[in-house]
Amino acid sequence: MTLAAATPLPSDRREKGHLAAASALLTPATAVVAVMLVAPLLLLLRMSFNRFDPTKLMVEAATAENYTRFFGDAYYTDVMITTVVVALSSTAFCLLFGFPIAYRLARWQSRWKNAVMLLMVLPLFVSSTVRSIGWMVLFSHGGVINLAATSLGLGTMTLMQTTTGVIIGIISINLPYMILTLQSVVEGIDENLEQAAESLGAAPARAFWRIVWPMALPGTMIAAVLCFILAMNAFATPVLIGGPRFHMMAPLLYWEFTANNNWPFASALALILMTTTLVMTVLANKLILGRQARA
Amino acid sequence: MSDTAPSASSLGLTEKLEWLARPGATALVVSGLITVFAPLILTVYVSFFDDKVIVFPPQGYSLAWYGSSIPQFISPLLTSLKLALLAGGLSLLFGVPAGIALSRYRNRGTQGIGTLLLAPLTIPGIAIGLAIYVFAITVELRTELPLAGSMALLVLAHVLITIPWVIRICLASLTNHDRVTEEAAASLGASPPRVIWRVTLPAMRNGIVASGFFAFIISFENLEISLFLVSPGMSTLPIAILQYLEYRLDPLIAAISVLQIVGIGAILFALGNFANLGRVAR
Numbered sequence: 001m002t003l004a005a006a007t008p009l010p011s012d013r014r015e016k017g018h019l020a021a022a023s024a025l026l027t028p029a030t031a032v033v034a035v036m037l038v039a040p041l042l043l044l045l046r047m048s049f050n051r052f053d054p055t056k057l058m059v060e061a062a063t064a065e066n067y068t069r070f071f072g073d074a075y076y077t078d079v080m081i082t083t084v085v086v087a088l089s090s091t092a093f094c095l096l097f098g099f100p101i102a103y104r105l106a107r108w109q110s111r112w113k114n115a116v117m118l119l120m121v122l123p124l125f126v127s128s129t130v131r132s133i134g135w136m137v138l139f140s141h142g143g144v145i146n147l148a149a150t151s152l153g154l155g156t157m158t159l160m161q162t163t164t165g166v167i168i169g170i171i172s173i174n175l176p177y178m179i180l181t182l183q184s185v186v187e188g189i190d191e192n193l194e195q196a197a198e199s200l201g202a203a204p205a206r207a208f209w210r211i212v213w214p215m216a217l218p219g220t221m222i223a224a225v226l227c228f229i230l231a232m233n234a235f236a237t238p239v240l241i242g243g244p245r246f247h248m249m250a251p252l253l254y255w256e257f258t259a260n261n262n263w264p265f266a267s268a269l270a271l272i273l274m275t276t277t278l279v280m281t282v283l284a285n286k287l288i289l290g291r292q293a294r295a
Numbered sequence: 296m297s298d299t300a301p302s303a304s305s306l307g308l309t310e311k312l313e314w315l316a317r318p319g320a321t322a323l324v325v326s327g328l329i330t331v332f333a334p335l336i337l338t339v340y341v342s343f344f345d346d347k348v349i350v351f352p353p354q355g356y357s358l359a360w361y362g363s364s365i366p367q368f369i370s371p372l373l374t375s376l377k378l379a380l381l382a383g384g385l386s387l388l389f390g391v392p393a394g395i396a397l398s399r400y401r402n403r404g405t406q407g408i409g410t411l412l413l414a415p416l417t418i419p420g421i422a423i424g425l426a427i428y429v430f431a432i433t434v435e436l437r438t439e440l441p442l443a444g445s446m447a448l449l450v451l452a453h454v455l456i457t458i459p460w461v462i463r464i465c466l467a468s469l470t471n472h473d474r475v476t477e478e479a480a481a482s483l484g485a486s487p488p489r490v491i492w493r494v495t496l497p498a499m500r501n502g503i504v505a506s507g508f509f510a511f512i513i514s515f516e517n518l519e520i521s522l523f524l525v526s527p528g529m530s531t532l533p534i535a536i537l538q539y540l541e542y543r544l545d546p547l548i549a550a551i552s553v554l555q556i557v558g559i560g561a562i563l564f565a566l567g568n569f570a571n572l573g574r575v576a577r
Contacts, residue, residue, distance in 0.1 A: 017487075018399075018400055021396070021399075021400075021487055022396045022399070022400040022404075022405060024392075025392040025393060025395055025396035026392070026393050026396045026397075026405070026408055028388070028389045028392065028393070029389040029390055029392070029393035029412055029458055029462070030393070030408055030411065030412065032389055032451065032454055032455055032458060033411055033412055033414065033415065033455060033458070036427060036451055036452060036454075036455040037414065037415055037418070037423065037426075037455055038411075039430060040423075040426035040427045040429065040430035041418075041422075041426050043426065043429060043430050043433060044422070044425065044426040044429060044430075047429060096323060097323050097324075097326060097327030097330065098327065100320040100321075100323045100324045100327070101323075101324050101327050101328065104320075104324060114567065118563060118564065118567055119332075120331075121563060122556070122559065122560050122563055123331055123332075123335065125512045125513075125516060125559050125563065126335070126516070126555070126556050126559060127516040127517075127518060127533045127536075127555075128518070129518060129533050129536045129537045129540065130338070130533075130536065130552040130555060130556065131334055131335065132334075132540070133334065133338045133341075133540065133544070133548065133549060133552055134333060134334020134335060134336070134337040134338045135334050136540070136544050137334075137337050137338070137341055137349060137544065137549075138333070138334070138337060140544065143351075144337075144351060147351055168330065171330055172330045172331055172334060175327055175330060175331050176331060179327075229417060232419070233419035233420065233421065235420070235421055235518065235519050236518055236537060239537070239541070240537070240540055240541070250419060250421040250519070253421055253422075253425065254421060254522065257425060257523075263429060266425055267425070267429070270419070270421070270422035270425055270426070271422075273419060273422065274418065274419060274422055277419075
């Protein structure tokens with residue numbers, strides 16, 4: 001009895017060693033994130049309650065006027081509505097195109113599969129600036145689509161500086177994320193389950209909707225939320241395809257910062273964008289996955 | 296028998312739907328692939344146009360833009376390369392130990408830190424850029440350290456956004472790692488740092504190589520954060536391309552973009568041997 005109390009338990013000593021080792025290994029990275037992300041974001045939150053002054057630029061204050069200005073002015077709420085509409089519709093199209101591609105890719109067996117996977121990964125690592133160039137060539141006034149439309153007698157047709165053009169550009173950028181995430185989701189579903197359903201008399205479509213889709217839903221939600229977040233934060237595509245008169249939240253924030261020097265309002269915009277995105281993703285998860293859990 | 300009759304007729308209907316669904320799904324697959332790849336292919340095509348103004352059909356083809364694109368963008372290109380090398384190297388230095396710790400010690404505390412370390416992935420780049428700039432100016436006013444617009448701050452900001460990638464890839468490369476070899480080394484008298492150096496790090500070599508290259512690419516391609524942190528007169532390649540495109544669209548900008556795509560493609564192709572790319576990108 002006394003022996004056990006006198007010598008510390010080996011597992012206890014090991015715990016302490018683990019704690020020391022874990023903190024030694026984790027501290028450098030955590031310090032970078034604390035100094036470069038947590039502290040700056042907290043400052044941004046504080047700054048969003050400051051007051052903007054045209055001559056002195058920023059005055060220390062504790063006012064909610066940057067937030068009331070945003071929600072009270074139809075110009076700004078319209079920018080938020082445009083951003084949400086673009087994000088939701090591009091995500092819907094990513095799902096529509098992404099699921100069949102991911103499904104076929106997952107069930108495909110070929111020695112070319114690795115090469116095709118590489119082709120899918122490549123666009124993810126090419127900047128959105130570069131990936132907008134092709135659309136600018138297609139959409140512009142002397143561009144391919146306009147030429148085709150005029151030669152077919154459909155009149156002029158330009159997608160530059162339109163919401164449709166921006167949505168297409170964002171689908172193009174986000175679709176590979178959707179495909180790669182869904183492909184792994186479908187690969188995780190045993191193909192035998194579908195075959196079993198079919199051998200029991202279910203048509204392939206029925207087997208898909210009753211077996212594959214419910215199992216794929218949680219992973220599909222993760223992919224959709226990722227696409228939605230990326231679209232909410234899009235910067236280069238709305239600037240390049242949308243042009244100076246098309247407004248989404250990220251370009252608006254940058255413009256308030258550079259052109260108007262209004263740091264307090266830009267800070268409020270950043271926080272409104274982050275909060276809206278967070279609230280919408282949490283709500284979507286609750287609604288869709290919650291319903292599935294009850295079913 | 297009475298059971299099979301209704302199910303046979305319903306099967307007829309679903310078969311009809313099936314007959315319609317297959318070409319429908321194929322149409323979706325084709326449209327999706329066009330949406331992803333058409334702009335890239337078109338950029339490659341336009342980069343070979345002879346004329347400075349893009350007109351269809353082109354007057355002729357030439358490779359001249361490739362020759363003139365690099366000298367035109369040499370300064371932002373070198374800045375981006377330097378930045379990406381420094382950021383990639385540093386994020387390995389910070390991220391690999393964190394990846395080892397997160398895979399070894401799983402409890403509530405490390406899980407919380409893991410979430411924090413991956414947070415830069417989900418916060419908008421434009422908000423991170425603004426926050427770091429504002430923070431740097433505030434610190435600068437108090438301490439008179441020349442932070443805003445410095446290369447050091449830009450590198451640290453890029454380290455912040457590349458650390459999550461390094462950690463994710465390191466965690467993936469350690470999932471099948473057997474801790475028994477580490478325990479054997481420790482029981483034979485190796486000190487903990489020596490165990491990491493001689494056993495853990497060699498085991499995750501492929502993951503480290505892959506995450507270094509991914510950090511390099513993520514930093515090289517970053518636009519939003521760099522926009523806030525470059526000093527006047529300094530530019531990275533994505534910023535230079537954005538500013539050029541706001542005024543002009545010509546084969547020159549297509550050529551520098553194609554060179555960039557080819558460079559990244561070559562790195563990814565080489566990395567295909569080191570990591571499961573599809574898994575890493577998710």
